[in-house]
Amino acid sequence: MSEKNAIPKKVIYRLSTYHRCLQRLADNGIETVSSGTLAKAAGVNSSQLRKDITYLGQWGTRGLGYPVETLASALRDALRQEKLQPVILVGAGNLGSALLRYQGFQKEGFEVVAAFDADPAAARKRGVNVPLFLEEEMETFLLENPVRLAILCVPAEFAQGVANRLVRAGIQGILNFSPAVLEVPKEIVVNSVDLASELENLSYFIR
Amino acid sequence: MSEKNAIPKKVIYRLSTYHRCLQRLADNGIETVSSGTLAKAAGVNSSQLRKDITYLGQWGTRGLGYPVETLASALRDALRQEKLQPVILVGAGNLGSALLRYQGFQKEGFEVVAAFDADPAAARKRGVNVPLFLEEEMETFLLENPVRLAILCVPAEFAQGVANRLVRAGIQGILNFSPAVLEVPKEIVVNSVDLASELENLSYFIR
DNA sequence: TCGTGTGAAGACGTTCACAGCT
């Protein structure tokens, strides 16, 4: 983010989308795709797609389009998806334990290596089969296992406190599902997903 | 969105945040707040907050600040949160059934009135206690119950098909948790939450 | 001719800075 030639955040989101679309094309044995076609699949303007892709270099052939496999691999490279990235999850309540059972992360190169909860027994009943520890053991775990990403699913009132501990323990990125506004040092990256806000937003725009 | 004096999407998200912050202030018995203080709590620039709030009219008093209760109620009004908004959910798998148990929606004025799944028996085992129907009954239900918002949690490959059916059945806004890019008529609003993309994004920005 | 890569234009969003009300 602070880097000089970092790709803008919005572009990174779109690159993820392009990557998924390319994978589908590759699965169908398609070898080449034009910016127009790929843009339509990704729901964006074709010239935006071309601009986005040139952040990665020049992968297209004029008059032809982009080589599906090559471009997909360039995207994986840019998104640092080549190897499995370990992640921890804090707060294995309803939402947290659902995310633990969710397969979508693994598919995109992330592995939840441990989960922490104030009441691991209750979480275990929810059918979690990821190593599950008492919340206090978080720091010890992180000392022995260098994980950089955390998924935060604790209730809003505890979110800031847990975030502080995560940052002190060396976590560099937090995916925050609580509706709290987290204050963290500027080198730490936070992405927040607020489910209620998303509904409020929809609710506003349906006239 | 298409309206002439619709408030921009980004502003609506921030208004949700301001509303939550105001509620906390109100709970603590605080009656007046300045743009600077509220902006800090919401993690934004104070002049942005003032601009955002003037979309709702002029609620502040120069030299004093904003009346907490009054402003909160103006926000609820703008966000159409005054009354309970019914919502349906399609796809009660891991994520879907977790959302059904999630309390955060109710708190912000939404009620999931029914859920639909291809295999309701399996979903029922996950401890859902919202009326749960076979997916095919969706259209009949919507005919009798005029719901405008749907939460879509089906696997990516079924998302477009289900979205088409929702739109035909009169749904106006879709909160899409699948990683698919949905094509819908332009008067339909779609908000997508792609959990894997969020992690990819973090992964990119932690250097 | 087809489709990429890209400067330039345009739309949009944010921040500044200050006039004006209390």
Place this chain on the structure above:
DNA sequence: AGCTGTGAACGTCTTCACACGA
């Protein structure tokens, strides 16, 4: 004096339009 409301400056993102390579 303190703080809002707001034009104007600034910055960022998107789209246009076309030169250029295959």
